[in-house]
Amino acid sequence: MPAHSRPGFPKAPPPRGPNSPRIPSFYRPRPSATPPLTGPRLRSALPARKIVGLLSELRPQQMFLRAVSSGLTSLFRTPGLAAVTAMSTGTFVQLDPLNYRDGARVEPVDSSGTEKAFEPATGRVIATLQCSGETEVHLAVKSAKAAFEIWRKKSGMERGQVLLEAARLIKEQKDAIATMETINNGKSIFEARLDIDTSWQCLEYYAGLAASMAGEHVQLPNGSFGYTRREPLGVCVGIGAWNYPFQIACWKSAPALACGNAMIFKPSPFTPVSALLLAEIYTKAGAPPGLFNVVQGGAATGQFLCQHRDVAKVSFTGSVPTGMKIMEMSAKGIKPVTLELGGKSPLIIFSDCDLEDAVKGALVANFLTQGQVCCNGTRVFVQKEIIDKFTKEVVKQTQNIRIGDPLLEDTRMGPLINGPHLERVLGFIKSAKEEGATVLYGGEPYEPTDPKLKHGYYMTPCILTNCRDDMTCVREEIFGPVMSILPFKTEAEVLERANDTTFGLAAGVFTRDIQRAHRVAADLQAGTCYINNYNVSPVELPFGGYKKSGEEVGMHKPATVASAATPVFLSL
Ligand SMILES: NC(=O)c1ccc[n+]([C@@H]2O[C@H](COP(=O)([O-])OP(=O)(O)OC[C@H]3O[C@@H](n4cnc5c(N)ncnc54)[C@H](O)[C@@H]3O)[C@@H](O)[C@H]2O)c1
Numbered sequence: 411m412p413a414h415s416r417p418g419f420p421k422a423p424p425p426r427g428p429n430s431p432r433i434p435s436f437y438r439p440r441p442s443a444t445p446p447l448t449g450p451r452l453r454s455a456l457p458a459r460k461i462v463g464l465l466s467e468l469r470p471q472q473m474f475l476r477a478v479s480s481g482l483t484s485l486f487r488t489p490g491l492a493a494v495t496a497m498s499t500g501t502f503v504q505l506d507p508l509n510y511r512d513g514a515r516v517e518p519v520d521s522s523g524t525e526k527a528f529e530p531a532t533g534r535v536i537a538t539l540q541c542s543g544e545t546e547v548h549l550a551v552k553s554a555k556a557a558f559e560i561w562r563k564k565s566g567m568e569r570g571q572v573l574l575e576a577a578r579l580i581k582e583q584k585d586a587i588a589t590m591e592t593i594n595n596g597k598s599i600f601e602a603r604l605d606i607d608t609s610w611q612c613l614e615y616y617a618g619l620a621a622s623m624a625g626e627h628v629q630l631p632n633g634s635f636g637y638t639r640r641e642p643l644g645v646c647v648g649i650g651a652w653n654y655p656f657q658i659a660c661w662k663s664a665p666a667l668a669c670g671n672a673m674i675f676k677p678s679p680f681t682p683v684s685a686l687l688l689a690e691i692y693t694k695a696g697a698p699p700g701l702f703n704v705v706q707g708g709a710a711t712g713q714f715l716c717q718h719r720d721v722a723k724v725s726f727t728g729s730v731p732t733g734m735k736i737m738e739m740s741a742k743g744i745k746p747v748t749l750e751l752g753g754k755s756p757l758i759i760f761s762d763c764d765l766e767d768a769v770k771g772a773l774v775a776n777f778l779t780q781g782q783v784c785c786n787g788t789r790v791f792v793q794k795e796i797i798d799k800f801t802k803e804v805v806k807q808t809q810n811i812r813i814g815d816p817l818l819e820d821t822r823m824g825p826l827i828n829g830p831h832l833e834r835v836l837g838f839i840k841s842a843k844e845e846g847a848t849v850l851y852g853g854e855p856y857e858p859t860d861p862k863l864k865h866g867y868y869m870t871p872c873i874l875t876n877c878r879d880d881m882t883c884v885r886e887e888i889f890g891p892v893m894s895i896l897p898f899k900t901e902a903e904v905l906e907r908a909n910d911t912t913f914g915l916a917a918g919v920f921t922r923d924i925q926r927a928h929r930v931a932a933d934l935q936a937g938t939c940y941i942n943n944y945n946v947s948p949v950e951l952p953f954g955g956y957k958k959s960g961e962e963v964g965m966h967k968p969a970t971v972a973s974a975a976t977p978v979f980l981s982l
């Protein structure tokens with residue numbers, strides 16, 4: 411939550427960071443008891459603020475080379491991962507306990523059922539997890555409370571040192587963590603490595619901020635003075651989605667821990683494994699046992715966490731319907747929430763764009779992580795003058811995307827997360843056809859030639875044309891590799907259509923006209939607006955949503971404008 415809009419925080423540091431739970435949202439303003447208080451000051455009159463962040467002009471080719479040249483050089487056996495048999499497609503099984511409490515892996519003391527986690531590339535079960543019951547959740551909270559008592563008394567500098575060491579360990583173990591992420595999530599190893607980079611970068615960023623957070627000294631009449639303290643909230647809960655398992659765990663825990671809180675993290679039951687690596691790293695880095703606990707499970711476990719009396723805040727990443735439930739539960743306990751929810755983001759391509767960049771931008775805006783990205787720009791509005799040329803080129807490049815074993819270096823599209831989700835995505839394509847859309851390319855189940863991948867959840871990326879704004883495929887979040895192309899004539903028209911949605915997570919604009927770029931970005935109702943780029947993730951910038959895409963307790967919506975020379979490429 412933006413510091414500027416919180417009572418009692420008139421001079422907080424700027425709310426910059428990768429995720430909405432930025433530093434101030436894990437703090438509560440607390441004036442000291444004596445001497446006399448100034449009292450909290452409401453800054454509700456602050457105008458809405460937009461943050462403009464410029465990306466460094468790192469060429470995408472350099473980024474690519476850096477990522478691939480690192481190689482799989484440091485395969486390791488993580489402490490506690492003794493039962494990992496191998497780190498390649500089709501062999502990994504997870505036999506160690508998947509909960510983490512008091513600095514060690516544990517089996518839950520009670521359970522409300524089991525869930526199977528798959529390797530999407532092969533369809534194999536890699537882990538069966540016990541869904542933590544109410545007693546286990548209570549033990550995790552108790553352990554986190556004890557750690558909080560130690561942690562909250564540390565100086566910001568001391569907390570920063572632990573986070574820095576954890577960041578160093580993540581960097582050191584990057585390839586093994588990325589491999590684990592690829593095995594459990596299905597995203598290509600190329601992408602997973604980029605995710606791990608934005609994970610350790612996030613810890614470094616908040617480590618840097620930890621020491622500089624301070625309260626205020628306020629002069630009062632007759633020689634009196636007051637001061638404010640910035641105090642952590644206590645035990646915070648993080649609930650994650652399955653599309654960025656390790657990154658979400660880092661983006662939630664880093665700001666929370668930097669501010670002096672403890673965190674209990676519940677990953678999605680589809681992707682339970684990599685959060686444990688983070689837990690082990692925090693312990694190794696010097697975090698007190700219990701500071702970062704992991705409980706596994708689905709909705710029931712999540713509810714136990716949200717409803718627990720001693721949980722001070724819930725930070726949630728997931729779908730809008732679940733976000734609504736989380737908000738409702740938290741409201742009953744008067745708990746602040748941060749909600750990072752879904753989207754149906756517009757990507758606007760003007761006729762004066764650099765077409766080559768725009769095509770690459772559209773690919774990365776739609777097919778990253780097999781299209782399972784909250785901020786994907788899936789409503790691709792293309793100005794009429796260039797729509798034929800654009801469509802032809804986008805189809806050509808989509809045909810070149812390499813689908814297959816996600817652990818292979820040249821794979822750019824792996825399997826979807828699981829069978830039911832694949833069916834759901836294919837169902838959207840079927841209904842698009844029924845509603846009059848044309849499938850220009852893809853949208854079919856895909857079977858790679860490697861026999862071990864036969865039971866994986868692959869499909870060809872799909873391009874739809876003849877779309878209308880009222881079609882289901884254009885209105886609803888598909889969360890799969892499906893691009894809908896929509897023609898437009900004028901700037902005013904496209905802005906109105908782009909904003910005509912209940913979501914507001916991200917948006918993109920491709921144009922050579924710099925004034926138009928910033929004018930359109932300012933009028934788009936979205937948490938992040940990319941200019942001549944898409945889906946880049948600099949950790950220094952906030953990441954949040956308008957409308958149903960997200961919620962924080964604050965007086966303005968974060969709106970980031972990320973601008974760069976050229977987009978990251980998906981196809982080779
Ligand atoms: N805005 C963002 O930053 C962001 C990032 C990633 C994903 N997402 C969104 O997440 C969605 C996909 O993720 P998903 O399928 O895992 O979402 P989901 O809402 O089904 O589940 C998310 C998490 O909530 C838990 N959960 C489910 N019901 C719950 C309940 N009643 N109480 C407490 N916890 C509960 C799940 O076990 C899981 O850990 C998409 O809509 C996507 O756009 C958003």
Ligand SMILES: C[N+](C)(C)CCCC=O
Pocket residue numbers: 653654782783784785945946947
């Ligand atoms: C890293 N990205 C691409 C910004 C995605 C953030 C999480 C959304 O699903």
